[in-house]
Amino acid sequence: MSTPLLVPVYATYAAISVGLTVYLARTLSRNGAVFLDDVFKDNPKLAEAVNKLLVVGFYLVNLGYAALIMKSDPAETSVAAVEVLAWKLGALLMSLAFMHFVNLYVFYRIRRRSRLAQLPPPVAPQMQLPPHHAQAYAYAQQPAAVPAR
Amino acid sequence: MGITLLYDARCALCIRCAVWVSRQESFVPIRFLACDSPEARETYGGVPWLGEELVVVSDRGEVWAGPAAFITALWALREWREWSYRISGPELAPLAERFFHAISSNRRAIAAMIAPDPCAGGTCRVPHAFR
Numbered sequence: 001m002s003t004p005l006l007v008p009v010y011a012t013y014a015a016i017s018v019g020l021t022v023y024l025a026r027t028l029s030r031n032g033a034v035f036l037d038d039v040f041k042d043n044p045k046l047a048e049a050v051n052k053l054l055v056v057g058f059y060l061v062n063l064g065y066a067a068l069i070m071k072s073d074p075a076e077t078s079v080a081a082v083e084v085l086a087w088k089l090g091a092l093l094m095s096l097a098f099m100h101f102v103n104l105y106v107f108y109r110i111r112r113r114s115r116l117a118q119l120p121p122p123v124a125p126q127m128q129l130p131p132h133h134a135q136a137y138a139y140a141q142q143p144a145a146v147p148a149r
Numbered sequence: 150m151g152i153t154l155l156y157d158a159r160c161a162l163c164i165r166c167a168v169w170v171s172r173q174e175s176f177v178p179i180r181f182l183a184c185d186s187p188e189a190r191e192t193y194g195g196v197p198w199l200g201e202e203l204v205v206v207s208d209r210g211e212v213w214a215g216p217a218a219f220i221t222a223l224w225a226l227r228e229w230r231e232w233s234y235r236i237s238g239p240e241l242a243p244l245a246e247r248f249f250h251a252i253s254s255n256r257r258a259i260a261a262m263i264a265p266d267p268c269a270g271g272t273c274r275v276p277h278a279f280r
Contacts, residue, residue: 117176121224122237125211129195 005081006074012085017066017092021059024096028103029055035107039114054106058099065095151178152225154218155193155204158183161260162252163203174227202253216249 029051036047069091075081154170157163167181182189184200198204198214205218213221224233236245252259 116230119230119234121213121221122234123213123217123220125207125213126217127196127212127214129193129206129210129212 005076005078006072006084009072009075009081009085009088010070013066013070013088016089018063020092020096021062021066024062024100025055025058028058028100032103032107035111039110050110054103058103061099062092062096066092151180151208152221153180153182153193153206153208154222155182155184155189155196155199155206157200157203157256158185160256162256163260170222170226173229175225176227176230177225179222179225215253216246219249220245 032054033047033051036051037044040047040050069088072084072088075084154167156167170179171181184193184204189199193199193204193206193212196204196206196212196214202215203218203222205213205221220233220237223229223236235241
């Protein structure tokens with residue numbers, strides 16, 4: 001029976017995968033909070049909520065994936081058992097890395113979108129009218145300081 | 150900052166485009182004004198491109214015309230701001246400019262192809278939802 005050799009493999013695998021996932025999720029939420037606070041300046045509660053939701057998703061995907069790939073062929077020798085363990089941890093680390101970069105990309109997109117709202121028009125105006133006509137609009141924020149060319 | 154978009158109300162294509170713009174989500178308020186309306190003539194009469202090209206005026210008095218006005222109109226829209234930077238970059242700007250000029254100077258012909266003679270008698274019907 002090869003089962004006795006698989007039990008320590010499974011035990012080590014479970015311990016390492018859960019530990020790694022927890023560690024990475026905490027790192028992600030701690031550092032992600034900085035990004036999100038910057039994006040949702042006007043609404044810190046929303047930043048916190050988005051952060052929590054992202055972390056929950058991270059846990060679900062990673063622990064789910066770790067559980068799915070746990071089953072392995074029986075290892076006949078202790079060398080084979082170590083190999084099985086290494087292969088599984090490698091696969092898990094790859095999936096964690098992938099998830100991690102996806103998360104970073106999500107943070108990057110969120111932040112870029114919020115910065116886009118602040119940017120000026122990409123092309124310079126061809127002409128400057130005296131701003132007096134602007135007063136007619138309800139939404140005019142402030143009179144222009146630039147005199148007519 | 151808000152912008153005023155001065156479009157050609159005698160061209161079906163232009164009305165269609167203006168309606169499209171009005172349905173997009175925007176970063177800044179957009180006001181639509183037919184370029185031959187009395188208000189446009191009175192307020193923006195000093196803009197030399199009025200009636201010839203698409204004109205966008207910000208409420209700070211900055212004026213964009215032609216391709217620059219197209220780009221500024223895109224810039225005002227939530228989904229298109231990124232593209233406004235992309236097409237005004239060094240690689241795409243010449244292409245975008247040619248494209249906008251081609252559309253703009255043939256707008257009557259294109260409009261005739263989409264909807265034959267929509268402005269008979271010199272007036273186009275501006276959709277009610279858009280004003």
